[in-house]
């Protein structure tokens with residue numbers, strides 16, 4: 392995302408906003424309150440810790456998970472290694488232009504016609520032949536009509552922008568550059584630098600000026616954007632050959648989850664059912680199924696075997712609690728675990744498995760920010776390869792404030808972009824969404840932490856850049 396320029400007076404006027412965003416590392420952070428309601432252990436964001444949480448004991452399940460960058464690379468590579476296309480993407484399909492937005496071309500866009508396909512008037516005015524003054528024909532030439540008879544030297548005909556110019560036209564005289572006298576003869580006015588002459592070819596768009604039939608207009612791998620759709624239509628296309636959207640299914644696990652109303656009796660609202668489908672769509676997936684599965688291994692097994700999506704995303708059940716069924720179910724399915732735990736906080740129990748040929752499961756931890764971390768770490772690169780989408784341009788910005796690091800693991804920390812700096816946001820505990828809900832990006836904080844001014848790699852949230860794949864419908 393292009394960093395925003397600070398608006399005049401933003402610092403002073405935005406204090407309320409900043410307050411609401413609850414920026415980290417200043418005197419307001421609960422961690423620094425005199426009450427000392429919590430202290431961070433080992434600087435890590437672990438388990439249920441966070442400003443209002445109880446620090447969890449330092450007993451991670453996946454202490455030695457895959458390095459964060461390596462896990463992303465594994466997810467990106469996974470579809471390339473077994474079967475399918477060399478690039479790892481799904482089998483291309485031909486779709487109407489109206490369905491191609493946001494998809495990737497698997498065939499170059501070759502012009503099916505010259506553009507323009509005929510010599511065209513670039514302006515409203517007169518098509519003229521030879522030097523003026525000119526005798527003006529009775530009937531004019533409009534766009535979309537067939538060509539008129541050739542002009543003879545000294546003849547002119549009224550013409551509209553985009554109309555075919557008659558044969559033997561030497562130039563187009565713009566309507567504001569000509570006037571007709573009492574006898575109906577057309578003169579170039581002094582508005583043109585050289586009255587009575589118009590330069591040869593002036594305001595004519597010659598056939599083939601933009602391209603010739605057979606020219607390559609765009610290469611394989613081009614993302615279909617609105618102008619690509621327009622270009623394709625202009626060049627004669629009704630359909631495009633593209634990589635389809637990967638089909639994604641979401642299974643939200645947990646008996647404790649409510650679909651509506653207020654939390655009660657130890658039950659909590661399902662935050663991931665509403666969050667994941669639009670986020671996956673923004674990452675280019677076609678979400679074909681969103682289901683809830685109780686804490687029951689057979690139910691999960693049944694849901695996975697019945698599902699035909701290219702990528703299944705589960706939430707919860709990745710740890711080693713009594714009802715954490717993801718690992719046992721994967722074993723039962725004979726799945727190949729490609730990533731089993733990642734050295735990242737939050738989200739370290741995340742996993743990636745191949746559950747069948749060309750079918751993948753991304754297991755997101757149940758803590759909501761941990762699930763987001765798994766989404767950007769594993770689902771994003773996997774979907775990108777399946778859809779043959781280009782990798783986003785990496786960028787860095789200096790952090791405004793220091794961020795505590797985990798001793799061994801990378802941290803992903805929600806940040807708001809303010810001018811040319813990234814402001815780390817508070818409420819970034821694994822079970823919290825308050826920080827990410829106000830964020831523009833996630834900052835990658837290396838093990839050990841970052842000082843103010845540290846140039847942090849930033850992962851834009853898909854909607855922050857107004858990207859082509861953003862689709863909330």
Ligand SMILES: Nc1nc2c(c(=O)[nH]1)N[C@H]1C(S)=C(S)[C@@H](COP(=O)(O)OP(=O)(O)OC[C@H]3O[C@@H](n4cnc5c(N)ncnc54)[C@H](O)[C@@H]3O)O[C@H]1N2
Pocket residue numbers: 437438450451452453643644645647648659660661662663664706707708709710711712715737738739740755756757758759761821
């Ligand atoms: N002994 C240990 N326990 C845990 C460790 C550990 O290292 N040792 N790691 C913790 C970490 S870190 C995470 S993350 C979680 C991962 O747990 P699961 O993936 O098995 O998820 P659950 O246990 O099902 O849920 C965790 C937490 O999240 C809540 N949750 C689940 N789904 C949703 C949802 N859709 N919307 C909102 N909240 C949800 C759930 O109620 C739990 O509070 O394991 C830790 N344990």
Ligand code: MOO
Pocket residue numbers: 436437438439735736737738739740756758760761762821822
């Ligand atoms: O730190 Mo866990 O991985 O809550 O996400």
